[in-house]
Amino acid sequence: MSEDIKPVEGGPVTFINVFEVPVEQIDTFIAHWRELAKIMSTAPGFRGLRLHRALSSRTRFQIINVANWESRKAWEAAVANPEFQVHLGALAEDAEVQISANPALYEVVAAYGDHEQA
Amino acid sequence: MSEDIKPVEGGPVTFINVFEVPVEQIDTFIAHWRELAKIMSTAPGFRGLRLHRALSSRTRFQIINVANWESRKAWEAAVANPEFQVHLGALAEDAEVQISANPALYEVVAAYGDHEQA
Numbered sequence: 001m002s003e004d005i006k007p008v009e010g011g012p013v014t015f016i017n018v019f020e021v022p023v024e025q026i027d028t029f030i031a032h033w034r035e036l037a038k039i040m041s042t043a044p045g046f047r048g049l050r051l052h053r054a055l056s057s058r059t060r061f062q063i064i065n066v067a068n069w070e071s072r073k074a075w076e077a078a079v080a081n082p083e084f085q086v087h088l089g090a091l092a093e094d095a096e097v098q099i100s101a102n103p104a105l106y107e108v109v110a111a112y113g114d115h116e117q118a
Numbered sequence: 119m120s121e122d123i124k125p126v127e128g129g130p131v132t133f134i135n136v137f138e139v140p141v142e143q144i145d146t147f148i149a150h151w152r153e154l155a156k157i158m159s160t161a162p163g164f165r166g167l168r169l170h171r172a173l174s175s176r177t178r179f180q181i182i183n184v185a186n187w188e189s190r191k192a193w194e195a196a197v198a199n200p201e202f203q204v205h206l207g208a209l210a211e212d213a214e215v216q217i218s219a220n221p222a223l224y225e226v227v228a229a230y231g232d233h234e235q236a
Contacts, residue, residue: 051229054224102179104178
């Protein structure tokens with residue numbers, strides 16, 4: 001994380017990871033991801049996450065993960081968890097899964113409808 | 119939309135648009151986007167949406183829009199709304215906003231915590 005990150009003043013953050021995954025590897029990828037998600041979902045400050053899969057095989061970003069956290073600190077602590085790192089390493093080393101990941105932290109700047117409660 | 123789209127059998131869909139936007143154009147972009155969001159949020163079948171802005175100016179995808187709809191048909195009807203199309207055209211023609219958009223439909227394949235209710 002770099003020095004030009006804006007302060008969030010301890011408020012909630014959303015972690016989003018945008019993946020390019022070959023279509024034939026998506027099932028394997030999701031199996032790995034479920035292990036990671038189980039670990040994250042028990043971490044302090046975890047609010048919720050959703051894994052989205054593209055309806056069309058032509059979509060560039062086949063998988064998008066959206067996870068809400070109470071604070072940046074809670075997310076940083078969860079990522080630093082050794083158990084999480086072990087499973088993340090297993091995913092990275094699985095030769096059958098060639099992914100391009102684009103992970104980053106976000107803030108919600110506008111919300112409507114059932115997403116208004118941030 | 120192409121022929122290889124998997125059937126969703128009338129269930130809910132999530133529309134996600136992943137944007138690359140020059141940092142100095144983000145405020146203008148969000149102003150446009152709010153007009154579009156207001157129109158969408160009154161459409162039949164609309165459930166909710168969130169606009170996410172990256173915390174770091176170095177993040178590749180500065181803006182990610184996530185919107186939930188009751189069905190693909192509801193989303194298609196909302197997009198076809200002429201008022202929406204007029205505002206979308208205004209955004210596309212604004213020379214001050216040079217964006218790269220990656221819009222697509224998704225299904226939720228896994229959910230934990232406050233996102234379990236799809």
